[in-house]
Amino acid sequence: MNISSNRGIFIVMEGVDGAGKSTQVQLLGRAFSAAGREVVLSKEPTDGPWGSKLRESASTGRMSLEDELNHFVQDRKQHVEELITPSLQEGKVVIVDRYFYSTMAYQGARGADPQEVRSTMLEFAPEPDIVFLIDIDPAISIRERVAESRGDEPNEFEQVETLQRVRTIFNEMAKAEPHFS
Numbered sequence: 001m002n003i004s005s006n007r008g009i010f011i012v013m014e015g016v017d018g019a020g021k022s023t024q025v026q027l028l029g030r031a032f033s034a035a036g037r038e039v040v041l042s043k044e045p046t047d048g049p050w051g052s053k054l055r056e057s058a059s060t061g062r063m064s065l066e067d068e069l070n071h072f073v074q075d076r077k078q079h080v081e082e083l084i085t086p087s088l089q090e091g092k093v094v095i096v097d098r099y100f101y102s103t104m105a106y107q108g109a110r111g112a113d114p115q116e117v118r119s120t121m122l123e124f125a126p127e128p129d130i131v132f133l134i135d136i137d138p139a140i141s142i143r144e145r146v147a148e149s150r151g152d153e154p155n156e157f158e159q160v161e162t163l164q165r166v167r168t169i170f171n172e173m174a175k176a177e178p179h180f181s
């Protein structure tokens, strides 16, 4: 990859909760800035209306799978239209903490068919140039997160058992997908 060309570069960081994605996103962003590139860091769910509702639901009672899928998809549509696509068109390096692979893995762990979700609900989402999957045992990542006392104790989204299923789906995807690293 030529990091000093003017073309936009779209990078995605994926992994289970507590895998350290946000740290890697920051480090990667700094490296691209040091190479003279304009960098945009972002994450999903976003802080927009759909993403905010999703965060609320983690504490007020989880939505049905169908509603949850719809919220993640709508949140992503807005993210793609308002931030990701325009930034790439301006030649920026866009680094996103979670993207549609999280929907496939997390909502897949809840019972949705990951490939069906991708082919029926996510066609609008551009493919990243590269996806980094941070593979860590959820039993360890969650323990470390609590030890760091980040204030976000394991909630409904963060049950270790569910995250084991999420991890398995991520790893299956990584074997099949050309963009994974």
Ligand code: TYD
Pocket: 017, 018, 043, 044, 045, 055, 072, 098, 099, 100, 102, 103, 104, 106, 107, 157, 158
């Ligand atoms: P977030 O607030 O980013 O938490 P974290 O900092 O732990 O990554 O995300 C909240 C949860 O949303 C997280 O457990 C993963 C989940 N999620 C999905 O279930 N589907 C999705 O499509 C996305 C983007 C996230």
